[in-house]
Amino acid sequence: MGKSPETRNSNIYRLGAFRQKACRAPKPQKVSKIIIVLVARLSLEGSSSLERETFRIIGMEGVDVKGAKLLVGIPDVGLVGVIATSHIVQSLKMKELGHIDSDEVPPIVVIHENEPKSPIRFYGDGGNLLVLTTEIVLPPTAIFTVSRGIARWAKSQGVDLVIGLTGLATPNRLEIEKPAVYGVATNPETRQILGKAGIKPFEEGLLVGTYATLLRECLRAEQANLTLLAEAHLQFPDPGASASIIETLNSLLNLNVDVGELLDKAEEIRVKARELMKRTQEQLRSLKKIQEQELPGIYV
Numbered sequence: 472m473g474k475s476p477e478t479r480n481s482n483i484y485r486l487g488a489f490r491q492k493a494c495r496a497p498k499p500q501k502v503s504k505i506i507i508v509l510v511a512r513l514s515l516e517g518s519s520s521l522e523r524e525t526f527r528i529i530g531m532e533g534v535d536v537k538g539a540k541l542l543v544g545i546p547d548v549g550l551v552g553v554i555a556t557s558h559i560v561q562s563l564k565m566k567e568l569g570h571i572d573s574d575e576v577p578p579i580v581v582i583h584e585n586e587p588k589s590p591i592r593f594y595g596d597g598g599n600l601l602v603l604t605t606e607i608v609l610p611p612t613a614i615f616t617v618s619r620g621i622a623r624w625a626k627s628q629g630v631d632l633v634i635g636l637t638g639l640a641t642p643n644r645l646e647i648e649k650p651a652v653y654g655v656a657t658n659p660e661t662r663q664i665l666g667k668a669g670i671k672p673f674e675e676g677l678l679v680g681t682y683a684t685l686l687r688e689c690l691r692a693e694q695a696n697l698t699l700l701a702e703a704h705l706q707f708p709d710p711g712a713s714a715s716i717i718e719t720l721n722s723l724l725n726l727n728v729d730v731g732e733l734l735d736k737a738e739e740i741r742v743k744a745r746e747l748m749k750r751t752q753e754q755l756r757s758l759k760k761i762q763e764q765e766l767p768g769i770y771v
Contacts, residue, residue: 526620530569531593536601537629540724543621544604545681546751548638549703550744552682554713554733555636556604559720562728565594565602571620575613581606591617600724601630608750614681615688622688622696632661633689633696635682636716638703639673650702650715657689657696664697668723673700708744710737 544556559565570589581588594602609617625633639653653673656662665672678686682698689696699719703712714730721728733740 525574526616527572528569528593528620528624529572529589531628534568534595536625538631539599539601541601541603541625541630541633542720543633543635543682543685544602545637546605546608546747547680547682548640548705549701549707549709549712550748550751551638551701551703551709551712551716552636553604553606553747554708554710554740554744555716555720556602558713558717558730558733559726559728560594560602560604562732563596563600563726565596565600568593568595568601571603571617573613573616573620575610575616577607577610579607599631600726606747608747608753609681614684618681618684619688619691621685622692622694625689626692626694631695632664633685633694634720635685635696635698636720637682637698637700638705638709638712639700640705641702644702644704644709644712647702650709650712652699652701652715652719655686655698655700657686657694661695661697664723668719670699670719670723673698706748708741708748710734710740 542556542559544552544554546553567588570593571591572589576590579590581590590607591603591605594604603621622633641647641650644650652670654665654670655673655678656665662672677683678698686696686698699716701709701712701715701719703709710733714733717726717728717730717733720726
């Protein structure tokens with residue numbers, strides 16, 4: 472039975488419409504944009520998730536640190552920062568508040584008076600002074616993660632000033648009775664603090680290692696940072712340099728920490744800290760810490 476012209480025309484129209492739909496391709500620009508946005512979003516979400524996994528601050532959630540000064544003592548030249556922060560915590564009877572946990576920190580627990588403790592701990596005095604200290608040597612892979620985490624956390628919580636305490640390797644340290652203290656500031660405001668406290672600026676040179684990374688990450692996070700460096704032995708624990716740092720902090724922060732006991736126990740401290748100094752030395756060699764004694768010659 473034959474089809475009428477109307478039916479044939481109708482079928483041809485429907486077939487043409489079907490072919491038109493089948494051949495119609497999605498606009499490539501829109502699809503490309505959607506794909507790019509999705510990839511970017513997934514990358515960002517993956518990055519933040521990774522950071523949360525590798526760096527955690529535990530126990531500080533309910534602690535108000537806005538406007539606080541944060542002292543940081545990590546094994547470095549002469550163990551200056553570790554010795555200084557340990558003495559400050561004991562002298563001011565500061566309480567442990569929280570700790571840092573990271574997948575990149577060695578699986579170590581510190582036992583003190585039969586109590587297990589995290590190796591990287593926060594202490595507070597109930598006021599506006601915080602101390603972050605550790606007895607372990609951070610592996611190179613953890614230095615960046617921990618430094619970046621400290622800087623970003625401090626900025627997000629409104630910490631007023633991060634103060635790194637360390638030593639400046641000085642070849643003629645044996646000839647120096649009272650080590651001088653120098654300062655590196657990250658902005659004009661902290662440079663004014665140096666000037667008012669009479670702290671000599673560290674004008675030219677190199678910083679290598681954990682404190683250099685912490686300073687750099689504070690710059691990136693726009694977190695005020697002041698790094699104090701006392702003339703110190705490179706290869707031996709130096710309680711004398713730590714005492715100079717503490718006296719500088721007494722003036723800078725209006726503290727009242729006596730260094731007499733620290734100096735009296737200097738030899739005992741050197742013996743107790745011998746193994747930690749040995750491990751620190753191994754890390755300093757791997758980080759080429761000797762470069763700090765070399766002045767860059769490109770500045771004019």
